[in-house]
Amino acid sequence: MAEALVEVRDLVKRHRGAARPVVDGLSLTVARGETVGLVGDSGCGKSTTAKLILRLLERDGGELRFDGANLGAARGRELRALRRRIGLVPQHPQSSLNPRRSAGDAIAFNLRAHGVPRRELDGRVAAALELVGLPAAFARRRPHELSGGQVQRIAIARALATAPALMICDEPVSALDKSVQAQVLNLLADLQRDSGVALLFVSHDPAVVEHFCDRVLPMERGRIVTPTTTGATR
Amino acid sequence: MSLEVRGLTVAFAGGVEAVRGVDLTLPAGGTLVLLGESGSGKSATARALVGLPGRGERVGGSVTLGGRSLLGLRGRELRALRGAEIGLVGQDPSGALDPLRRVGPQLEELLRRHRVVGGGAGGHDASGHGASGHGASGHGASHGWRARARSRAAVRARVVELLEHVGLPQPARVAGSFPHQLSGGMRQRVAIALAVCCEPRLLIADEPTTALDARVQTRVLELFGRLRDELGSALLLVTHDVVAARAVGGEVAVMYAGRIVERGPAARLLTAPAHPYTRALLAAQPSRAIPRGRLPAIPGSPPPADRPLPPGCPFAPRCAAAVGVCRVERPELEPLDDEVAAACLLAEREVVAHG
Amino acid sequence: MFGRTYVRESQTAAFARFAAKRCALAVPVLIGVATVVFATVALIPGDPVTSMLGPGATPEAVAELTGRLGLDRPLPLRWWEWLSATAQGDLGSSIAQRRPVGEIVMTAFGNTLVLAAAAGLLVLAGGVALGTLTAVGRGRASGRLSSALSIVAISAPQYSVALLLVVLLGVQAGLFPTGGMYDAIGGGGLGDRIHHLALPALAAALVPMGVTARVYAAALTDVLNADFVESMRARGLSEAAVIRHAVRNALPSLLTIGGLQIAYLLEGVVFVETIFAWPGIGQTLFQAIQARDLPVIEAGVLVTAVAFVGLTIAVDALHWLLDPRTRR
């Protein structure tokens, strides 16, 4: 296995007032350029894990490392710098877009966080939309003017636009028809080949997971159980 | 109750034509699966059927349910119909829930509103195992606090049961939770529970299982099946999941660029589609057999919704089989035989040729 | 079977923790207020001695009185002594009025409380009614009318409104008394007091009512546009029920703006108190400031500060209870 890009050890998260932790001693690693599937029953803690890795939720225990840096202890500027290298496609694309800002704004926001100069924004936004098969005119649309699949593609485009080292995709293709899904999966595969992005991929679709992941980590009640490798063509 | 849709159009401000004349027939107890490209107008169709156009949305055509025209309905009549006769599972489950109220009371309110349990005339109860007992407790003179308390308890029990039916583990805990405390899949199941709780005669489900694992998905589809079988409810299911489409069976309609391009029984259409678009869609199914990065996607993109369709077949620019006439003449949905209809000039020829 | 109900995580402990923390934080806030008042009063020109001695005080008299009042001691010391005395419930005695400060301030605050309670009721009732009508009736005549009403309520200068009420309803129509809390001669009954309360409460309520209505209407309009409201309609809930839930969701905003307006009323609406000769805390504090009556200023500010902080805590606590998402 290649060197680890993300290393999560003994992650614990307990929601206030909850009886038991939703994430309970979870450990996983994702190597550079690797695609790891995270599967499990609904409610087992996958989305929570994703948020914990990005430090969007504060964990109650465990260690987080990203590319050798102690992500778990990073603060301020350092944390922001690390986050910039991780892309996130959240589970509910509709609510992951600011209802008062346009789709283009959403993508431009991430680009600006990466220091893309203002004058290049329009072009980069259009390019990102193009990648997910949407015309550039969609940049002006607000989230409620888009179909479910279009919103999901905006979310993917947003994460892709900044060329992250790791992408955490929470059900990224669930709302896409098979053809667009194929387009997106192909795109991710191409990117991975070209730039070596690592993927942590949450999905319920066995076909997608089996087709797409190097490794599948089954999750149950907040922890990983018996990791298996898929026999994906490789 | 049977649903008849004729020439349905949905347009948005800015000249967006999301639905461009759709005809659908869905008999009582029937199932119709709506498949189609992202952005082709499936959700817009679904919402229009419930009489819920978004703001700035214009709906044309005719929709009748059990012989009654839906599009002209207003106020009280429409509200009596919604929820009780027509259930809708929206595409975005987070948008279905009041963020400040616990899940249980949201369901309770609906049950009371449509008098399924806990209020006067109880409805049928066909969806549950052993559900027969609950309806009764709501009947009769529910005077006095004791009766009210009993009816209240009955409603709550029913809520928990409903949540169990949609495959939620620990349903009592979910009922006591706020929406933001639930995972995506849990929320989606709650949204389904909200739509089916009043045992509607027409259930419209817009991609209801996207966040559910196969096991739960099966369970939900079974639930829909029970509604259909026991109450004769009709089901309109929007999905991308060919497996699910196959599982529910019935009719399948394929939408492209705001129009139905192919229609037929699931068994036939999903194995031997006539329309090149349907064919391409099915081919794009990922599987272990296809090397990563090589999924056969349909090249190009659908015609923009905010401009009038160019002449010819809307799919022609992306169609491998397209011939010259495809770019000139727009195909209408024509029956190919007594089961299947397709909007493809080539498909007609093919059938003719085959026939 | 009936025993089967929902499983909810208990909020009681969490709420108790929140409330305790919030109340504990009130102490530094109040000490902060006391400190700022002290510093401010030290900054402003004029002192109680001159106000007290009036025209003709000799420097010796000034020096002597200053010494006797302890005003020549260092500010931090005075601050500390006042703080510890206050903590023990001793607010001292008014320099200008020679009466116990506690009595002066509490009476005045009590009077303001009466006025604020009456006005507050009008503010909330009127604000909610106008706000709901505005939001629900958007694009219709009813909405436009209630919106216009709330705008006019805000815009009419309070002073002129009060004067107009007095001139028209008090002096000319003779329907209401023009000022005071009760009839000077033989007054004081409940009916008499309510009669006297009517105009000042109305005058005090108009602006805050309009503000409440507008901000609340904006929040409610937002909620009514939310997806879940559309979903509720799709489920056939009655329009009344839909609005009820929307209102419930706009409640945090209403609470905030309503709280702000009631705080404003509790501070004592000086204009209204003056025109209607209502001996409330606003006037009292205003007079005390003019006379540089330090003990009264400090106690008056402290009493209003306690009321403000109490109100803020109540509003925050209601937020906590109303919106689980805001808990942290």
Add this chain to the structure above:
Amino acid sequence: GGSDSAATASDAGGSTTAATAAATPTRSSGGDGSGGTLVIGSTGATLPNPDTLIGGNGWEGTRFVANQIYDQLVRWDLTDDAAVPRIVPSLATSWRTDSAGTTWTLELRRDVRFHDGTPFDADAVVFNFDRYLDDRSEFFSEATIGDVGLYAGLFAGARKVGPYSVEITTRGRDGHFLNDLTYIPIASPAGVRKSGNAGFARAPVGSGPFRFASQSSQQLELVRNAGYWAGAPKLDKLILKPLPDASARIAALRSGEVNWIEYPNPDDVPGLRDAGFQIVSNNYDHVWQITFDQSQRPWDDVRVRQAANYAVDREAIANDLLHGTADPAEQVAPRGTFAYDPAGDRYAYDPEKARALLAEAGYGDGVKVTIAVPTGGSGNLIPIPIAEKIQQDLRAVGIDAELKTADFDTLMKFMAEGRVALGASAQAGSTPLFASDAIFALSVKSDSPWFVGNPTGRSVDALVDRAAATVDDGAREQTYAEAARALTEEARFLTVVNDRNSRALAPTVHGFVQPQSWFLDLTQVWVGQ
């Protein structure tokens, strides 16, 4: 305007009782009636403190509360509206002083009882003087340093020389001893002992015509002292309501909630009169003036000060702005004082002369000055409109005055420190000059701790000192009048108007005589239908 007739301008509603019948302090039983409740809307923002120690609300508190609850050893005769009030016996029936003018022996009235029934005697006087002056006395309070302290400034102490005879000593020769005594109320020693210093304000006991009944945050109530030694007052009850806002006072009067208001807004006076209300006013010791800071240019030049005095159209202010509720003041001594000289009006409106004087002083091209003006405050009338008018008049002759406003207490603070307020070069405000000798000295002497204009000349100081030490009334008053004339000539002030202390009374109020004083006598007033 400017009539020097001292007649009470009470001419409304056919009520003619004001000037005549009430002059005799006898209690008539039927004829002109008695009883009723007088409700007074006063200008103070708070209720006066009924303790003797602090008058509270300045002379308004003294007028309506202290003087009604308490008697002094001597008092002003306030029953005559045609003459400047003189000092007459009250609790003391007679007095004499030694040749040094530092020891005064007073014989006390024998038939006086306090409201609590305890008798008034020499012990009571000594008790009160100890309370005010002796910081070893049990009931001494630091508050005496305030109001009482000002007037009792020269007093050394009181000694009982007989059951109804006391001896009061002064620190120096005190020509204005009696004047000072009118400001020293005598409280019941038993009452003070009973409630203590701290509680006395809530249960004040005196021997005056009215006794304390109650005080709430809204009003203070006094009731008739039926056993008053000078004859019981006619009113049953006297209620005082603070109504600081002028329009609130008018509203209360018009709607019948009060039947007496102090200082109606001048613009409302004609309307009130038309509506049947009595407007009473009279001369009294009041002047609204601007004090020049003579240490600054241009006021250091007497010609400029005189020019300013000539520049102001006082008639317009008195008649247009104040609707005759005030008279033009063209000399320092106000009407309604012994020092007023009907022939002494010096500065009639004459802008030409003003310009000429200015040019002579070298300010022909105009000059900039600043004037500090209070925004309100007792006796200040309508300070801002008056100041604005003055500003216009001054500008017309080339004095460009910038107005700087502040609340009265802020200005007082500056004044008490001997500085002109807000860095201005002149200071506006009103003052009584001759009602209290103590105040007069502080208001004009160049070594006063107060801001009095930093005068350069000292001639006035000598006159004032000499007057203060003169026991003989006639001689003292003449000296004061001389001082006033000198002040007028020096133009230390820009005197503007003499207020006429107007008040509005409901038609139902009878028997009131408006004296030429800050104070008044309410014993003959009654309220009818």
Add this chain to the structure above:
Amino acid sequence: MSVRLKLLLALTAALLLAALLAPLLAPHAPDAGATAQRLLPPGSAGHPLGTDGQGRDLLSRLLWGARPSLLAGIVPVAAAALLGTAIGLLAPLSRRWVETAALRSVDVLYAFPGVLLAIAIAAALGAGLWTTVVALSIALTPPVVRVVQTEVLRFRDADFLAVARASGASWWAVALRQALPLVLPALVVYCTTLVGIAIVYAAGLSFLGLGVSPPTAEWGSMLDELRGNAYTDPVLALLPATTILLVSILFNALGDALRDQLDVKERSVR
């Protein structure tokens, strides 16, 4: 942009222009008058709106008075909006202790009476328009903080904010470009209500001698000067009040129109 918004913006511009061009538009000098001409009724020759207690032309004074009044009405509201929004956004989006410290400090300010504050500021700065502006700015800030904070709490845990933070954007970018647009409608509505109120507050401070000094025309102090004439000249007395009323209505209506402009969901209707 809606027709209504355009119209209101035009009116506002006209108002500001009138204030700016007061020297050209006013028929008389604002401080010139004779007591013989005082309290002339509206419609008098040469004085279309009549004269005040000093005989000064009311129309001219209203025009000139627009300058300080609009300044006192708009600048403090703008300043409070800026400061209040900054704190109201910062606090709930920051770490818990920052939130607590910021909000409780605001409470201190909030519980502090505005008059005292104004007097203290006047002591430091001297009386004048700027004292009014500073005092009002400080006094209006805490309420803005609370309004903004409440709005932020509604979506503090929303996914889109999480995603925005996950992008590694700086705090201020998240606050400004993600949170602010959501707060803006309520903020605009609230702040525009404050304009009229601030003009009246400013009058109160002038009355205390802390604001503009006479004879400067300012609507609030004109209101105050003429209030004594409620019984004698009610029409004149109501003129400044009416002016304030109309201007305040204008700003409120502008707030409504702006709110609607910001509401993307509704805008598609039009």
